[in-house]
Amino acid sequence: MNIFEKILEDPKRFRTVKIIFYISLILIALTEIAVVYVFHLGHGHFRFENLPAFGSIYGFISCVLIIVVSKFIGHHWLMKKEDYYND
Amino acid sequence: MIEWLHPGILLIIGALLIPVLKGRVKQVYMVALPAAALIDCILMTPGTYGTVNFMGHNLTFGRVDKLSLLFSYVFSIMGVIGIVYALHVKDDSQHVTAMIYIGSALGVTFAGDFFVLFIFWEIMAISAALIVWLRRSKEAVSAGFRYLLVHAFGGVCLLGGFVIHYSQTGSIAFSSMMPFEGGIAFYLILLSFIINAAVPPFGAWLPDAYPEATVTGAVFMTAFTTKSAVYVLIRGFAGTEILIWLGAIMALYGVVYAVLENDSRRLLAYHIISQVGYMVAGVGIGTEMALNGSASHAFAHILYKGLLFMGAGAVIEMTGKRKLTELGGLYKTMPITMALYMIGGFAISAVPLFSGFVSKSMVVSAAGESHLSIILLMLTMASAGTFLHTGLKLPYYMFFGKDSGIRAKEPPKNMLIAMGMAGFLCIFIGVFPGTLYSLLPFAVDYAPYTPQHVMSTLGILGFTALGFFMLLKQLDPEPTVSVDTDWFYRKGAKGFMWLVNKPIAYIEYNIVGEAYEFLIQKPILKAAHYLRVFDTEAVDGTVNGIGRVTLAWSSVMRIIQNGQVQYYALMMAFGAFALVTWFIFW
Numbered sequence: 001m002n003i004f005e006k007i008l009e010d011p012k013r014f015r016t017v018k019i020i021f022y023i024s025l026i027l028i029a030l031t032e033i034a035v036v037y038v039f040h041l042g043h044g045h046f047r048f049e050n051l052p053a054f055g056s057i058y059g060f061i062s063c064v065l066i067i068v069v070s071k072f073i074g075h076h077w078l079m080k081k082e083d084y085y086n087d
Numbered sequence: 088m089i090e091w092l093h094p095g096i097l098l099i100i101g102a103l104l105i106p107v108l109k110g111r112v113k114q115v116y117m118v119a120l121p122a123a124a125l126i127d128c129i130l131m132t133p134g135t136y137g138t139v140n141f142m143g144h145n146l147t148f149g150r151v152d153k154l155s156l157l158f159s160y161v162f163s164i165m166g167v168i169g170i171v172y173a174l175h176v177k178d179d180s181q182h183v184t185a186m187i188y189i190g191s192a193l194g195v196t197f198a199g200d201f202f203v204l205f206i207f208w209e210i211m212a213i214s215a216a217l218i219v220w221l222r223r224s225k226e227a228v229s230a231g232f233r234y235l236l237v238h239a240f241g242g243v244c245l246l247g248g249f250v251i252h253y254s255q256t257g258s259i260a261f262s263s264m265m266p267f268e269g270g271i272a273f274y275l276i277l278l279s280f281i282i283n284a285a286v287p288p289f290g291a292w293l294p295d296a297y298p299e300a301t302v303t304g305a306v307f308m309t310a311f312t313t314k315s316a317v318y319v320l321i322r323g324f325a326g327t328e329i330l331i332w333l334g335a336i337m338a339l340y341g342v343v344y345a346v347l348e349n350d351s352r353r354l355l356a357y358h359i360i361s362q363v364g365y366m367v368a369g370v371g372i373g374t375e376m377a378l379n380g381s382a383s384h385a386f387a388h389i390l391y392k393g394l395l396f397m398g399a400g401a402v403i404e405m406t407g408k409r410k411l412t413e414l415g416g417l418y419k420t421m422p423i424t425m426a427l428y429m430i431g432g433f434a435i436s437a438v439p440l441f442s443g444f445v446s447k448s449m450v451v452s453a454a455g456e457s458h459l460s461i462i463l464l465m466l467t468m469a470s471a472g473t474f475l476h477t478g479l480k481l482p483y484y485m486f487f488g489k490d491s492g493i494r495a496k497e498p499p500k501n502m503l504i505a506m507g508m509a510g511f512l513c514i515f516i517g518v519f520p521g522t523l524y525s526l527l528p529f530a531v532d533y534a535p536y537t538p539q540h541v542m543s544t545l546g547i548l549g550f551t552a553l554g555f556f557m558l559l560k561q562l563d564p565e566p567t568v569s570v571d572t573d574w575f576y577r578k579g580a581k582g583f584m585w586l587v588n589k590p591i592a593y594i595e596y597n598i599v600g601e602a603y604e605f606l607i608q609k610p611i612l613k614a615a616h617y618l619r620v621f622d623t624e625a626v627d628g629t630v631n632g633i634g635r636v637t638l639a640w641s642s643v644m645r646i647i648q649n650g651q652v653q654y655y656a657l658m659m660a661f662g663a664f665a666l667v668t669w670f671i672f673w
Contacts, residue, residue: 002419003422004419004425005419008487021552024549025550025553028546028549028550029549029550031542032539032543032545035538035542036539039538041537043539045452045458046460048460049543053546054543054546055542055550056543056546056547056549057550058464058467058468058547059546059547059549059550059554060550060553060554062467062468062471062472063471063550063551063555063558065468066342066343066468066471066475067346067554067561067562068558068561069343070342070343070346070347071346071347071561074346078344079347079568079569080567080568080570081567082566082567084568084570085578
């Protein structure tokens with residue numbers, strides 16, 4: 001049994017990993033705000049880069065947009081059956 | 088002692104020895120050859136070498152400066168890694184082709200004029216097509232032909248541009264084309280470069296051909312063609328504004344297709360397009376920082392993309408399956424492959440302490456410094472997409488996800504060692520960016536590890552992961568293929584054949600053929616008929632008539648001319664009698 005099996009196949013450990021994941025997300029977002037607004041360590045090139053937790057918010061929006069828009073284009077236009085090019 | 092040894096020609100000639108050698112000696116030789124090229128490059132000092140006079144022109148095989156050296160290092164390093172990965176392959180033709188391919192990329196790197204550039208450019212195209220063909224499957228042969236057609240077109244553009252440039256300037260030297268911006272030579276050469284850089288809409292050859300190559304061949308292919316194109320773009324087209332937009336669009340274009348893709352290596356191929364987009368955008372921005380960013384990102388990219396292709400290739404090698412819908416659950420039996428793949432995944436996603444973080448951000452920051460806000464947002468969004476696919480989707484469906492029941496073993500040791508080498512470099516560059524920065528063409532005034540940069544990157548990545556797990560159901564790979572601009576020549580060729588077989592054949596048989604019969608064939612036959620009648624009746628009639636008259640005469644004459652003297656005497660007497668009668672009675 002390798003380390004991945006130990007974590008993934010034990011519901012308890014898997015739950016712990018999930019919780020760590022969510023806590024670290026919150027920490028990241030908070031630290032991102034703190035870096036700019038508490039410690040004043042930020043100097044983005046544009047004003048929007050200094051919005052609170054810009055990276056976190058933009059990352060999430062990007063991810064959702066990419067998935068939704070791409071799948072929409074795919075289903076309505078680009079995706080074809082696997083034998084599309086063979087006759 | 089030779090003054091300068093061309094590493095590319097060393098590889099191309101050295102490759103020919105491979106089939107002669109056997110066993111362990113061959114393996115050592117195969118690794119030593121690109122390693123020797125690497126040492127050769129490291130020992131070089133900037134300058135101009137290998138100048139050959141050819142038909143009144145000085146050809147320059149060795150333009151050695153910081154930029155060409157940087158690319159030559161990473162090309163030969165990747166050559167070593169790729170060959171280690173391919174050591175178990177018994178097919179010599181693949182090794183020889185790969186060496187020639189690496190050698191031609193080095194030839195492009197050191198080429199100081201368009202003539203030498205063109206020669207190596209073409210060798211590169213042909214050897215790459217051979218690498219695809221050497222998988223020896225029907226799909227690979229077709230894909231190789233399509234690859235060759237596209238690159239032959241690009242090569243012709245380069246040749247045309249070079250000839251026009253030469254006729255206008257009288258110089259074959261390959262330097263910045265910016266003074267000639269707007270001319271036809273400028274655009275032809277630019278077109279040939281962006282075809283090789285896989286800029287849409289000319290980039291469909293890449294995801295078409297790379298996944299059809301062999302497991303080991305594809306690893307070489309990821310490194311050289313597109314990145315040597317980035318190199319020549321930096322040389323010739325730094326500051327060409329259109330490249331900024333093309334690059335940013337390209338970065339997102341690859342991401343969109345990666346969402347839809349089911350074939351593991353084709354997904355990674357689309358992310359080559361996406362990553363090369365950053366480099367192309369950097370070339371377009373054209374500031375020292377942007378060009379440093381493009382060059383360093385090319386360096387980092389070759390290593391992590393090689394690693395990703397090696398990881399996906401190892402899975403294909405061990406399971407025989409390439410579609411994400413047929414894979415899953417491999418974390419149980421291939422944990423080392425998975426861990427090494429993830430290093431590449433983190434590097435391409437620009438996770439702090441991995442190589443992509445220190446190189447990609449240079450391009451993005453350069454966009455910021457040049458006040459290109461939309462470009463910066465597009466490139467940042469593409470970063471999220473990169474992590475989404477290469478760092479999350481692909482490993483999730485390949486190694487985790489629904490258990491496919493496949494219990495494949497880890498790949499052969501040499502494959503793991505090669506992946507380990509690439510993985511080590513990905514982390515080394517990320518942790519010690521100064522080493523890479525010291526090799527860049529311009530002095531570097533850039534610190535990647537600022538608190539805001541690190542935190543916003545972690546924010547982007549962390550919340551991309553959140554989005555991924557929330558929309559996991561949406562992302563399930565589907566057993567489909569996606570149409571790209573290769574549609575135009577794949578379906579286009581079919582359409583052309585249909586056009587030939589159906590309407591054109593119909594018109595040919597039923598209209599042109601009929602018309603031909605009515606307008607040409609029948610009148611000709613008729614005319615021939617009349618001519619024949621005329622011939623038999625008139626011409627022959629005359630001839631026969633003459634013949635008949637002659638015959639009749641001759642039969643009369645024969646009676647007279649019978650050769651007996653008494654008849655002749657009688658005739659003479661008769662004649663004399665007739666004359667006398669005529670005189671007396673007239």
